[in-house]
Amino acid sequence: MNQPSIAHQIRQSLLDRFLSYVAIDTQSDPKSTSYPSTEKQFTLLRLLHDQLLELGVTSVSLEPKGYVLAQISATAGYEDRPALGLIAHVDTSPDFSGQDVHPQIIEDYAGEAIPLGTTAELTAREFPELMELLGHTLITTDGTTLLGADDKAGVAEIMEAVRYIMAHPELPHGKICIGFTPDEEIGAGVDHFDVKKFGADFAFTVDGGREGELEYENFNAASAKVVATGRSIHPGYAKGKLVNAIEVIYLLHASLPHYARPEFTEGYEGFYHLTHFSGDVERAEAEYIIRDHNRGLFEEKKTYLEQIAAEINAAYKRPVIQVEIKDSYYNMYDQVAPHAEMIERAKQAMTLAGVTPRISPIRGGTDGARLSYMGLPCPNLFTGGANFHGKYEYASLDTMCRAVETLVHLVTEA
Ligand SMILES: [Zn+2]
CATH class of the missing domain: 3.30.70.360 (Alpha-Beta Plaits)
Structure with missing residues (x-):
């Protein structure tokens, strides 16, 4: 008898979780002088803290500066394996409203134009990448807000991977470190990130876009x-x-x-x-x-x-x-290159999840780039979201499910 894939098993739970996170307004504010820049980011941070405890993760903390840090100890006998970290940011872009997000769910997308309220349309003519998503379930905005897949898709995917791993103690793993950060969209996401307390030897931000994206080169x-x-x-x-x-x-x-x-x-x-x-x-x-x-x-x-x-x-x-x-x-590549085996590991995890790796240089910076120079090499992985920071933002639930499966393979020892 064939076991249903991880992606299949977590699908409904991932969707519900994602929808519950995007319902929380977590917009950051570049004009603020406090840290995190907006108090409302704590609403989601507190929820994540509590949910990690409910999932059975015992070492969880909510830092005063707005970081959730959690650790899942290594399976007995696997303590010598590298400690791997997964990181996502809870805030959404100040460029567009993230308040009262009302997502639309389009099942079995067939390439049609998707109305976003009465004023806009999501079309494959304008966004040809959509043609890669035929048959997928898409989550879009209603045209009045951004969606918040950047980066609540990453947050939800990490949480589902944790849920799966905690429910499957037979899957051995080294130490797993989880980090949720504020204020990434205003360039301050790792200002107070405690790399030492986080405890990972190598980490991945889950903050990319298209299926298979693996990014470990960015601009200087x-x-x-x-x-x-x-x-x-x-x-x-x-x-x-x-x-x-x-x-x-x-x-x-x-x-x-x-x-x-x-x-x-x-x-x-x-x-x-x-x-x-x-x-x-x-x-x-x-x-x-x-x-x-x-x-x-x-x-x-x-x-x-x-x-x-x-x-x-x-x-x-x-x-x-x-x-x-x-x-x-600076370009994180110089910090990541000495750990080429981690890039191989990420590619392998994707392949196991039925995902084709797509490696391309980032024409910008990431929190991972800064972390890499703070002593934590940190490439970026896909989430399944697209068109970030505006009303045309959408996510593929199918890709999101494969992202969770990728994360599970990435942090467990097959
Ligand atoms: Zn992001």
């Missing part, structure tokens, strides 16, 4: 602030005297490679992105972000910007332009 990132100081002189009598701060910034900008910009790059191609400009003849300011997966090319991009500024100053024979560059985060 820096920001640059450029200030030009001009000298305003009557333009009729300006020869040899006027310094136009706007022109100075323009010189710098025009010297950057024209096609190394976000709108012309993809994959592993890095860029300079002008995010702000303001100014007049007397003073002008520009801000850039600089991105590259390759650390060497990243350093070169930064150096090049400084070099152009130095050339401009030399040409004007006075310090008309100043560049200040600050690193933001």
